[in-house]
Amino acid sequence: MDYLHQLEKILESKYRIITIESYDTDRVLDLFIQVSRFSNKAFYQAPPDEGMRRIGADHIVIPRTQSGTEKLKYIANAKHYGVYILRDFDEELEKKPNIALLKEIATGSTPKVVILLSEYLNIPRELKPYVLRSKHQLKKAG
Secondary structure (H helix, E strand, C coil), X not given: CCHHHHHXXXXXXXXXXXXXXECCHHHHHHHHHHHHHCCCCCEEEECCCCCCEECCCCCCECCCCCCHXXXXXXXXXXXXXXXXXXXXXXXXXXXXXXXXXXXHHHHCCCCCEEEEEXXXXXXXXXXXXXXXXXXXXXXCCC
C-alpha cells in the first residue's frame, strides 16, 4: 500500500484527531498536498507561530490564527468539514484550554479532522481516547 493510499485511509477513519509522527514532516505535508489535489475536501495547514492557510491558496492567511489556541478556536467554530494540519504542536498540547478545544472538536456535531504533525508528540491522557496515532518512517527518495 502506498503512502497516499495510507493517508486517505487515515482520513476516512472515525477519528477526528490524528497524530502523525515522522522525522520528515515536510515530506508528509507534501503527501497531504498531493492528496488534497484529488479531493473535494478543504485542506488547511499551519506552521507554528504562523496563520493558517488553505492548501492551494497559500497566499491567503486566515486572520486571527497565529497562536495554537486561535487555530483551535477557528477549527472548533468552523461550520464546514475540513482537514486541518497543525505542525509542531507539541508545546500547545500542554495548555489546558487547547486540550479542551481539541476534545470539543473531537466530539462536536460538525465533522472535521485535525492532524497534529510533528517529529514527536506527547498526547495528554485526557485526549488519548479521541486520537488515532500514526508513526511514519518514510524511505528516502532515491
